[in-house]
Amino acid sequence: MWSDQVAVVTGGSRGIGRAIALLLAERGAAVCVTYRGRAEAAGQVAAEIQAAGSRALVLGLDVADAPSVRAMIAQAETQLGPITILVNNAGVLYQATLDTFDYNKFEYMRRVNADGLIHTTRAAMTSMRARGYGRIINLTSIAAIGSTLHGNAFYAASKAEAMILTRRFAMELGGYGITVNAVAPGFIRTDMTQGRLSSTEWEIVEKRIRERTIMGRIGEPEDIANAVMFLASPDAGWLTAQMLVVDGGRMDYLASS
Structure with missing residues (x-):
């Protein structure tokens, strides 16, 4: 049991x-x-969470806003205790091609997907460094390493930035006993991926992804959560600066096309 752990997701x-x-x-x-x-x-x-017997706190904010992030971490530590696990999951998906590119939409996505990761890490690292312990896990995407999904070039760029920041922050924080890793999900069944599609359209998408995946299915949120638990574990203390790809074995990367 991780009863001495305090996490921000x-x-x-x-x-x-x-x-x-x-x-x-x-x-x-x-x-x-x-x-x-x-x-x-x-x-x-x-x-x-409370029904499961754990303590919970809910806070609304935009991770792109640094002062709000600092206030969130301060409040979480006041009410729950020093942060030991930070999961940078908040993200925005903006799909566009070179023809349809909108700079303002792209810039906001980048501020959430990359700057947000910077803000939360800076805010949480102080108490982690003081205690000589921390687990930081960043959610990136297989788009960052070259999947061929149409319209994802600019999303991929923001997630590639998150991937590089993961490795650089691991270098800066490793001496304090803090690990920094990333999980790169493949195509996951969520209300965000399903929300804009009719049932017929979803069936077509799911079939296409299944055919491009070694395991023959799309991912579920729990598949990613299980991977994050491994990296968040107290036992994962000698694993840092890594990106764990959790995509069921996708076979449509640009490098192999």
């Missing part, structure tokens, strides 16, 4: 973030769940 109100928050609570950790626009869903996650 950004973007924890749904999908992958929700699965991570619930599994952390199942292990015994206290969990701060952050959200940007889904207060009710985040509250439901907190209720499930």
Whole structure:
């Protein structure tokens, strides 16, 4: 049991973030769940955490805003205790081609997907360094290493930045007993991926992904949560600066096309 662990999961109100928050609570950790626009869903996650016997805190903020992030970490530490696990899950997906590119939409996505990771890490690292212990896990994407999904070039760029920051932050923080790793999910069944598609369109997408995946299925949020638990574990102290790809064995990367 991780009863001495305190975790922050950004973007924890749904999908992958929700699965991570619930599994952390199942292990015994206290969990701060952050959200940007889904207060009710985040509250439901907190209720499930408390029902599992763990402590929970729900805070609304935009991780792109540094002062809000600092205030969130301070409040989480006041109410739950020093942060030992930070899961940078909050992210924005903006799909575009060179023809449809909108700079303002891209810049906001980059501020969330990359700058947000910077803000949360800077805010959480102080108490981690003081205690000589920490686990930071960043959610990136297989898009960052070259999947061929149409319209994802700019999303991929923001996630590639997150991947590089993971390795550089690991170098800066490793001497303090803090590990920094990334998980790169493949195509996952969430309300975000399903939300804009009809049932017929979803069936077509799911079939296409299954055919490109060694394991013959798309991913579930729990698949990613299980990987995050490994990296968040106290036992994972000699593993840092790594990116764990969890995609069922995708076979449509640019490098192999």
